[in-house]
Structure formats: C-alpha cells, structure tokens
Amino acid sequence: MDAMRDWNELLGDAPVLPVVAVDDPERAVAVSRALHAGGLRCVELTLRTDNALACIERVAAQVPEVVLGVGTVTRASEVAAVVAAGAHFLVSPGLTPALAEALRACPVxxxxxxxTPSEALAARDWGFSAVKVFPASVLGGPAFLRALGAVTGSLGLCPTGGVGPDTLADYLGCPKVFAAGASWPCKGELIAEARWGEVTRRARILAERAREVL
Known part of the structure; x- marks a missing residue:
C-alpha cells in the first residue's frame, strides 16, 4: 500500500492529530474517548510523562475505536516498547540516524x-514519505510550509506546534500538508480538571474546520 495513503486512511475525514500529554491512565482513557466523540479519529499520546507507557497500554486496551499514535519518540530503544504497548503509528520531534533506522524497521x-529543508530531504532519503514539521509556528507558520512544500517533492507535511482553531485552515490549505497536529483541544488544564465536555467541544470545532477545507 502507498505510504501516504496509509496516513490518509489512519486519519479519516478529519486530518487533525490531537497531541496529548497525560500522566494518569484513567485520564488518558477519558481524554481519548472525549476526542473521539468530537470527531477526531486519531490520538497521539506523547512520551513526555513518567507514566506514558501505562497510559498507552490502557488506551490501547480500553479505547479500541481510536487510532492510537505515540509521539515524542526520541530514542531507537523506545520504538519496540511503544509498538508492543499498542501504538498504531509513531511520531518523533526530530530524527537521528539510529532513530531513523529503528523507525524504518518498525511494523507501523x-x-x-x-x-529545515535539509532535514526534510534527509528524511525523504531515509525512505519516509511524510514528516512532522515542528515547531511549525516558530518556524514561520503556513508561509514556511508553502516554501518547504515547494522544494521537497511529494513529501507529505504535518505541521505541529502552535496550530489552533484560528490557524488550522491556513495550515491545511498549504500544498503537501495532509494533516496538522494540535494540543489545543486537549490542553493540560482541561485534562487536570477532567473537563471532558470541553475537550469534545474543541475536538468538534477542529474536525468541522478541517472538513471545510478538504
């Protein structure tokens, strides 16, 4: 199967990837369900907390309706563990030769x-068909994405970092952008306060705005 088609099928009709940092497995389950209820098919749980692996395992077991990604993968040694925990896809903030080899070899x-353009071309040469562009807003926002897409051929782009309801359409409207990552619908304070209705409301806003663009 074509690799970009893999991503399109994973994301469904609302190509927004909610980026979640959560330390409690029960809250990981609750926020994943709330995001899914708002129309976002995928959830990216990051390896930024001490209990991240337990959260991944719990969501994989109890929320099978979500397509579960694992983000902030920074070491080659983490790849096998998160795949075993139930990850359907992996996301990294950067790329080293060792990490590139591990990601290429993993089954998801x-x-x-x-x-930078150089890093994007290096990822393409390593065999990746799509990359996360991070931190997108700091790098220059949609203008940077348009410039990057003009020189990296068919490489798919997924901006993350600073994407929210007011900028989502601009990002998704850039050539080569197939999805955008956003923490706005699942901010830490919403998780800490168990405001699952607000998480669903925000997810619905992003899902609807994404569908309007496509």
Whole structure:
C-alpha cells in the first residue's frame, strides 16, 4: 500500500492529530474517548510523562475505536516498547540516524520530525514519505510550509506546534500538508480538571474546520 495513503486512511475525514500529554491512565482513557466523540479519529499520546507507557497500554486496551499514535519518540530503544504497548503509528520531534533506522524497521507507520529543508530531504532519503514539521509556528507558520512544500517533492507535511482553531485552515490549505497536529483541544488544564465536555467541544470545532477545507 502507498505510504501516504496509509496516513490518509489512519486519519479519516478529519486530518487533525490531537497531541496529548497525560500522566494518569484513567485520564488518558477519558481524554481519548472525549476526542473521539468530537470527531477526531486519531490520538497521539506523547512520551513526555513518567507514566506514558501505562497510559498507552490502557488506551490501547480500553479505547479500541481510536487510532492510537505515540509521539515524542526520541530514542531507537523506545520504538519496540511503544509498538508492543499498542501504538498504531509513531511520531518523533526530530530524527537521528539510529532513530531513523529503528523507525524504518518498525511494523507501523512513522512520522519523523523536521525543522529545515535539509532535514526534510534527509528524511525523504531515509525512505519516509511524510514528516512532522515542528515547531511549525516558530518556524514561520503556513508561509514556511508553502516554501518547504515547494522544494521537497511529494513529501507529505504535518505541521505541529502552535496550530489552533484560528490557524488550522491556513495550515491545511498549504500544498503537501495532509494533516496538522494540535494540543489545543486537549490542553493540560482541561485534562487536570477532567473537563471532558470541553475537550469534545474543541475536538468538534477542529474536525468541522478541517472538513471545510478538504
């Protein structure tokens, strides 16, 4: 199967990837269900907390309706563990030679992070068909994405970092952008306060705006 088609099928009709940092497995389950209820098919749980692996395992077991990604993968040694925990895809903030080899060898799709044209071309040469562009807003926002897409051929782009309801359409409207990552619908304070209705409301806003663009 074509690699970009893999990503399109994973994301469904609302190509927004909610980026979640959560330390409690029960809250990981609750926020994943809330995001899915708002129309976002995928959830990216990051390896930024001490209990991240337990959260991944719990969501994989209890929320099978979501397509579960694992983000902030920074070491080759983490790849096998998160795949075993139930990840359907992996995301990294950057790419080293060792990490590139591990991601290429893993049995699920991987989205390596880049911040420059040189890094994007290196990822393409390593065999990746799509990359995460991070931190997108710091790098120059949609203008940077348009410039990057003009020189990286068919490489798919997924901007993450600073994407929200007011900028989502601009990002998704850039050539070569097939999805956008956003933490706005699942901010840490919403998780801490168990405001699952607000998480669903925000997810619905992003899902609807994404569908309007496509």
């Amino acid at each position: 799709p991987a989205l390596p992070g880049v911040a």
